Amino acid sequence: MVRAYRPGRDQGPGGAALALTDGDAGGSLWGSAPPCPDDKTLVEGAAELEGWAAELLKRSSQIARECRADLAAAGAALGEALAAQRAASAQAAVGRNAGQAAAAEAALTEAREAESAARAAIADCEAALEILDECGTRLAHAANCLAKVPGDLAAVYEQPSEHLADGGTLPHSGDFLGGAVTIEAA
């Protein structure tokens, strides 16, 4: 009954494809492909892809977790660098000789470099987390679309089943299910 399975652009494997490729797979959703031979192949294929998406989601979450830890560390390092700058500035203000002034200047330079490194790390983490967040959303949507394939496919059977339960008959050929002729007309 695969032929009668016609998921829209935002559901099933097509919905997952658009989410994972940011829409780039739109042109190949209905391209030529070896016909899916049976329901089992479709369901198994969707389950395999769902597993793939779940693995990537796990990886994304792991990277995001480590990145957040680095972001927190960089935030702490920035705080320390700014405190060190204040201390060095205060030391420079009270310096009584050239040696003390030079030491204060060196400490200030070091603290500024630490600040710069911390700000760069923060920017890196924030940019990465933005990308990871979007990846997580796309992966979750894709996994959800794929998880629904068995249910969506089962729904394909509902209408003819109800038709039979109501006393209707079905032709032996199932071609009408995927064609333009409705079940009622058949």
Added chain:
Amino acid sequence: MTGWTAQAHLLADDLREPGFACAELNASAWCARTDPAATRGLAARRWP
């Protein structure tokens, strides 16, 4: 682009392969022909 950003971009790139595999599965479902046996089986279950 530094460490974490590079890793995030790599992950984003890795989404594309399963994405196109999903598109292929979708196209495969749309190209499928109905196996008449499926309907016969349904009729047999519901209308013995």
